[in-house]
Amino acid sequence: MQIFLALIIPLLLLGVVYLLIILNKGLPLWMERLANNSGIFWTYGVIAITLLSILKYFSNN
Secondary structure (H helix, E strand, C coil), X not given: CHHHHHHHHHHHHHXXXXXXXXXXXXXXXXXXXXXXXXXXXXXXXXXXXXXXXXHHHHHHC
């Protein structure tokens, strides 16, 4: 069951997104806007993961 959750579901989601992109002959407008701001999301994501890791480390000690 864990293999199903870890591999099959993400692959199905990626397949559906790929099909939507092909059927629309390009990215939808909301995806284009999101792609323009992807650097911001990566930066805040890395910062959030780092802070959560530090908090987890200190909460275990």
